[in-house]
Amino acid sequence: MQNVIIVIHLIIVVALVGVVLLQRSEGGGLGMGSGGGGAGGFMTGRGQANALTRATAILAGAFFLTSIILAVMATRGRVQRSIIDGAPTQSAPATPTGPSAPNAGGVLDQLRQMQAPSGAPQPPTPAAPAPQQ
Template identity: 65%
Template sequence: MQSVLIVIHLIVVLALVGVVLLQRSEGGGLGLGGGGVSGFMTGRGQTNVLTRTTAVLAALFFATSLVLSILAGQSRGPRSILDTAAPGGAPATSGAPSAPTGGGVLDELKRLQGDTGSPQAPAAPQAPTAQ
């Protein structure tokens, strides 16, 4: 669904850029059909069609942008450990020791990792042996 909307959005963007470039600016710009040349569309008819087309494409651009941002917001998961941790601590599983529930972030992390909270002393360094 999201990839289809992205393709539609890109088509609308390219069409909007093309229609805006076709419009006549005050200095002439890239506008087509200037002067007395009888071309595809002239005068007032060209202005009305290009203005309406620009308005419709701008509305489509706004709508697809809004829908894509809503879809992106729904598929996003929690970004922080504070969002995933349950407040107050959950009960321990069968026989596993749990850290005291003091309510702090570190206590919660220790509980989630299954740490008992007691640090262990590092092992003594090994003495070199002669060979």
Template identity: 60%
Template sequence: MQTVLIVVHLLIVLALIGVVLLQRSEGGLGLGGGGGGGVAGFMTGRGQANALTRATAILAAMFFVTSLTLAVMSHRAAGPKSILDTGAAVPGAPAKPAGTAPAGADNLLDTLRKAQDRTPETAPAQPAPESGPPPAPQSR
């Protein structure tokens, strides 16, 4: 449904752009038949102004309606959120000790703490750094 409404919205936008470009400009150099060519023979001056003004108003109203409908549909798709789902502290409930997280909620900091707390027996062996000066380059 939302995809169909987006397509209709885009068609309204394109039609609105076209109708606005067809209107006579105040400066005289617009696409709306201000000069000798263009759409000058299509409609007379007064009829053209009334029809294009009416079409612009109707398309603008349709644009606002589709925009508001898309915004409402987008907001409803997000769904309401409850504070019970976030794990926020509830007044009157016993407080959790600092550093405890819900089961399965390991973040980067918890992972690093676990890696740091490993004992040397379980840690992977790392080669010891060599002591002394580095070997001299050999010349040929």
């Protein structure tokens, strides 16, 4: 169902771009022959403006409608989750110890612990560079 609405949405987008480019503007746009109101046009004057304005309004309404439908379909069935619920309950030590003290208990280490399956060996964390004296 969603694929059908996406195809309809894309057809509406292409038609809307075409109708907007056909309209007469100050700069000329694509128009129908230089400027949009030439003798070779399929409609002239007021009739062209009314038809293209109406078509633009209808296509714009259809574009908004399909956009809203696609947004509703994308969020339907999605479970709302909070990142706070998945946070670890243990806290990091207050004072770091050992040679890798700046990296101990960091955010990346906590994420690695959360992602690694239980019982799997943890990858070694790089040691902090030795201070030069």
